[in-house]
Amino acid sequence: MKPIAQLCFLKAWALFKLIIPWGLVLSLLALLGVVCLNVWLIVVTQTDWQTDPKQCQASAVGVIFGTSKFLRGGSDNLHYKYRLQLAATLWHQGRIKHLLVSGDNHTRYYNEPITMWKDLQTLGIPRHAMTLDYAGFSTFDTLARAREVFQLERMLLVTQAYHLPRALFIARQLGLDAQGCAAQDPPRAQWWPVMLREIAARTAMFGDLYLWSRQPYFLGEPVPITISEDESSLEIKSSENIPPESRQKNSP
Incomplete structure (x- = not known):
């Protein structure tokens, strides 16, 4: 190795050894920092949720x-299945009177709210007890639009x-x-890959709330959900709040 090249190599190696530590x-x-933020988030929200449906706080709207509904390989997504089963249980127990069904409908070929709406009916929840939110593109969007x-x-x-924990913390920061x-x-x-993504999402959430003041992708005009004495008088009233590029001909 020539003296100049050797000298450059030695300097680069010395710098490398300095940078690595x-x-x-x-x-x-x-x-x-990520671990601490996640632990703190769990601690500050742990009294705000329950695992037993009978212990969950009753509310007019869930x-x-x-x-x-399905994983990429085509198998059932159990996250989807268990959420719908719980929602149906809560409704049949009378712990909620009405459901806001929120999900992603970014193209005409992918419509989470409609899919959930249909499957919830098979679980015994009538149409009039559900309102669809077609622009629930994220946890933040769902809660901000709520x-x-x-x-x-x-x-x-x-x-x-x-x-x-993340959903409750966002709701709290939005004044809900x-x-x-x-x-x-x-x-x-199925749980571990989603959990790793959730840890990253929790960390990013603090930036959304405190650094760059995130706003919902789409809002639209207010369409209040009202619970009357006769729940059957309610109608699904969310069609005016579908992003133009996401409107579906088969919307209920």
């Missing part, structure tokens, strides 16, 4: 968060236990009076 330190600090579009102040959130009811968790084979 600091890189490890910064990585460990970042990891510690909010069920959308997810795909407040701004559907004019809700108090609600029961229906989703898995790992999701509830929300409690949670945890659906059954799927086996670990």
Whole structure:
């Protein structure tokens, strides 16, 4: 090796050895920060949700968060199945009177709310007891629209236990009076990948709320959900709050 090339190599190696320890330190600090934020989030929301449907706080409106019915491989998504089963149980027990069915409808070929709406009917929930939110593209969007579009102040959130801390914290920051009811968790084979994504989402949530003031992708005109004495008089009134590119001919 020529002297100049050797000198450059030695300097680069010395710099590399200097950077590596600091890189490890910064990585460990970042990891510690993520762990601390997640633990803190769980602690501050742990009294706001229950796992036994009979212990879940009664509320006029329950909010069920959308997810795909099937996994990419074509098998059933148990997150979806268990959320719908819990929502139906709560309704039949009289713990909720009405459901806000919120999910992603970003194309005409993918419609979480309609799919859930149909399957909830097979579980005994009538049409008039459901309102569809076609622009629930994220947990934040669902909750922001629950407040701004559907004019809700108090609600029961229906989703898995790992999701509830983030959902409840966002609801609290939006000024909503929300409690949670945890659906059954799927086996670990389905649970772990989603949990890892949830940890990242919890961390990003703090940026959404406190750094860049995230706004919902789509709002639309207010369509208040009102619960009358005769629940059968309610109608699904969300069609005017579908993003133009997502309107469906088969919307109820």
